[in-house]
Amino acid sequence: MVEERTSSCGHCGRTFRLAAGPGRPQRYCRRSCRQRAYERRTSEGDQEWVSQRYRQLSAVLAEHEDALDRVKGVLDELRRDVADEMVIDGADLVARLDEALR
Numbered sequence: 001m002v003e004e005r006t007s008s009c010g011h012c013g014r015t016f017r018l019a020a021g022p023g024r025p026q027r028y029c030r031r032s033c034r035q036r037a038y039e040r041r042t043s044e045g046d047q048e049w050v051s052q053r054y055r056q057l058s059a060v061l062a063e064h065e066d067a068l069d070r071v072k073g074v075l076d077e078l079r080r081d082v083a084d085e086m087v088i089d090g091a092d093l094v095a096r097l098d099e100a101l102r
């Protein structure tokens with residue numbers, strides 16, 4: 001008498017009869033469940049990539065916003081100097097802008 005072995009589907013959870021014979025036991029009750037499980041793994045991989053990329057780009061954006069704030073600070077000083085009709089030191093201005101954008 002052949003012993004009947006069963007397993008539960010890795011996708012839908014349904015109990016199914018395992019095929020007799022050698023080889024790796026099936027993990028899914030039917031081909032479409034195997035396909036759905038594969039698609040879910042793939043889409044979870046995509047979502048992980050998107051959220052990693054989102055964190056990286058958020059960090060880059062925060063650095064750019066910091067640099068923009070520093071440049072605006074230099075511009076505010078320059079406006080005050082111009083309003084006060086001060087002599088503008090071009091080399092100093094370039095150095096301060098370089099520093100703001102470091």
Ligand SMILES: [Zn+2]
Binds near residue numbers: 010030
């Ligand atoms: Zn299934």
